[in-house]
Amino acid sequence: MVQRLxxxxxxxxxxxxxxxxxxxxxxxxxVYQGTRKRASGPKCPVTGKRIQGIPHLRAVEYRRIRLxxxxxxVNRSYGGVLSGGAVRERIIRAFLVEEQKIVKKVLKxx
Numbered sequence: 001m002v003q004r005l006x007x008x009x010x011x012x013x014x015x016x017x018x019x020x021x022x023x024x025x026x027x028x029x030x031v032y033q034g035t036r037k038r039a040s041g042p043k044c045p046v047t048g049k050r051i052q053g054i055p056h057l058r059a060v061e062y063r064r065i066r067l068x069x070x071x072x073x074v075n076r077s078y079g080g081v082l083s084g085g086a087v088r089e090r091i092i093r094a095f096l097v098e099e100q101k102i103v104k105k106v107l108k109x110x
Contacts, residue, residue: 003030044083051083 008031011018020032041056043049053074062072073080078087
């Protein structure tokens with residue numbers, strides 16, 4: 001005979017936020033254990049890709065207490081916010097804009 005299980009909280013519907021796992025206790029009973037939702041991780045706002053090198057956690061778990069600073073960021077400018085490709089694109093664009101200004105200045109003198 002299978003042991004019947006009941007939710008341990010008042011939330012009684014099987015929704016995405018109310019997922020549970022069946023766990024056997026040391027006493028041999030089966031109980032529901034609440035599981036947390038899977039996190040998708042931070043995304044780059046420019047490219048929309050996932051940022052590499054940062055763990056996929058829920059927003060609350062990125063706080064100072066849970067993660068050290070070197071696990072929350074990537075060691076470069078805009079690290080942990082923009083992806084590497086987006087940063088590279090910005091650097092190249094800034095360089096080309098400066099080059100364009102120099103070319104305009106040279107053409108004006110001639």
